[in-house]
Amino acid sequence: xxxxxxxxxxxxxxxxxxxxxxxxxxxxxxxxxxxxxxxxxxxxxxxxxxxxxxxxxxxxxxxxxxxxxxxxxxxxxxxxxxxxxxxxxxxxxxxxxxxxxxxxxxxxxxxxxxxxxxxxxxxxxxxxxxxxxxxxxxx
Numbered sequence: 062x063x064x065x066x067x068x069x070x071x072x073x074x075x076x077x078x079x080x081x082x083x084x085x086x087x088x089x090x091x092x093x094x095x096x097x098x099x100x101x102x103x104x105x106x107x108x109x110x111x112x113x114x115x116x117x118x119x120x121x122x123x124x125x126x127x128x129x130x131x132x133x134x135x136x137x138x139x140x141x142x143x144x145x146x147x148x149x150x151x152x153x154x155x156x157x158x159x160x161x162x163x164x165x166x167x168x169x170x171x172x173x174x175x176x177x178x179x180x181x182x183x184x185x186x187x188x189x190x191x192x193x194x195x196x197x198x199x200x
Contacts, residue, residue, distance in 0.1 A: 071186050072096045074117045076106045076133065078126035089175045095182065103128020107136060110144070117144060119185045121178065124150025143192070145185035149178075 073095045077083035080101070087097045098115070100106045103126065110117055120137060124130040134146045 070094050070096045071119065071182075072098070072115065072117045073182060074098050074100065074106060074109055074120045076100050076103065076120060076122040076126055076129045078102060078123060078129075082123075086175060086178060090179070090182070093179055102126060103130075103133040103136075106133055110137065110140065118189060119145045119147065119182050121147045121149060121182065124148055143189065145189050147178075147181050147185055 071094075073090055075083055075087050075090070075097055077086070077099070078101050083099055083101070087099050090097045098109055098117070100109055103122075106120065106122065106129065109115065110120070120133070122129045122133050130148060130150065134148060137144050137146055
């Protein structure tokens, strides 16, 4: 009897400038079975997303982290629209930036409730899976 190949865990890119917030959240997501890459800015996120050997599926980005938020979401949509993006931050800041770049507000508010973050990531992965399945069905 042959062993089945190991199932790869979904890959999440966590964009959060505050290490006190980023590290515990990343640890929690790892304990939930995700592979998590941590970056502290939108610029670092763009570099990570361009790495040819890493297939990031979900980006969780803080709205207040430099270079992140709506600008990063817009950049991701232009480079790889299959990546799910979850924005998190204060509602006041989100409303201010929403008018500049897009009509969508943040999906999560800080401080993070880890179980809610996990729910949002699972929903994003399900949307990604449904979208991929719909693409692969014959017309």
